[in-house]
Amino acid sequence: MLDAGVRVFSRRGYHGASMDEIADEAGISKPMVYAYLGTKEELFVACLHREGTRMMEAIAGAAAPDLPADERLWRGLRAFFGFVGAHRDGWSVLYRQARAEPLFTGELTVMRARMVEVVAGMLDHALRAEGREVAETELEVVAYALVGATESLADWLADRPEADPEKTATRMMNVAWLGAGQLLQGITWRPPGG
């Protein structure tokens, strides 16, 4: 039933989806949907939650905390893109629909914050291993950028059924790691004339 919701929401968008169509897709009647999952808004949040949780679990399960940073990042990215590739509908619901609708931005902010926390923790861990340290804000910014870039590529992937998730993960890793790798070595770029 949530599956039906996710399918229809991703096909039509939150507003374009009618409860009739969702009920139809699930093979039951509308009052049943209301009986089990409440209003349209609640139904959407339920879908959002489930897809988000599944994704988090997929990533957390892949990126074991005792691995070296690049390996962790790679596995995390691969799990992420693998998930998006396999659940294009779910991704569309999560990040396209939820982002556009002011009603759901709160939910989404929480999820992203958790993602950023994970990534920042990864970088922090790698830095401490080398005896270096960086202000928390600095890490947060880098993590934000990486998460944003990854989300963006996930969108790219979701629009291209022929694209390979594995290959996309590798590309992302190139951008993320070669950038982050330099940063971890203490190399920074400076604005000209600054």
Added chain:
Amino acid sequence: MLDAGVRVFSRRGYHGASMDEIADEAGISKPMVYAYLGTKEELFVACLHREGTRMMEAIAGAAAPDLPADERLWRGLRAFFGFVGAHRDGWSVLYRQARAEPLFTGELTVMRARMVEVVAGMLDHALRAEGREVAETELEVVAYALVGATESLADWLADRPEADPEKTATRMMNVAWLGAGQLLQGITWRPPGG
């Protein structure tokens, strides 16, 4: 009048915005809106178009094509940040709305092509200067990642009034350039055991 549209659309979202409210915001009556700009859908496209064009011009104007690649990227990024920062309720919000709504995917494809053209063209130019060449898809992916990261940082910035835009742009440049810089040198990361 388009200004009113942009304001209301970004405040309420595409569906949440009513033509009455837009007309009210513009200080005229609804039939006037229809007389000048047609249906709600056409109005939205017009807003999207204008904001997108403005942003493109801001970036293209800042990043002169005869500069070295890092300088171009830096100026482009700064212009991008400046624009998104100054038009917080403008382009990025509309863009988000458009992505969620299947109605606008066509229009969006065109805009995206132009965006990618600007960012990827920058990278492509740098590559050709070194006599190297990379598949168009490859460039598109990198461009996507960079734009996504930048948007994400713009969000980060918007939530923190005390943060410095210039400094944030520098951080973004660090991630983007040190990553892209390595890539331009032909250095690529490979998956372990691949």
Added chain:
DNA sequence: GAGCATACCTACTCATGCGTAGGGTTACGC
């Protein structure tokens, strides 16, 4: 088999909001 609960459906109410019809107002020509 009467009473009752569960599970589900058809068919409705009602609010919302896009798009428009038709009426008023001002300015100008004659």
Added chain:
DNA sequence: GCGTAACCCTACGCATGAGTAGGTATGCTC
């Protein structure tokens, strides 16, 4: 002063779709 034309308004028609009322079938208890 009267026609008329440009301009803009109020006030409505109408479709859509969220949420619900009230009915029907099946099964379970005593």
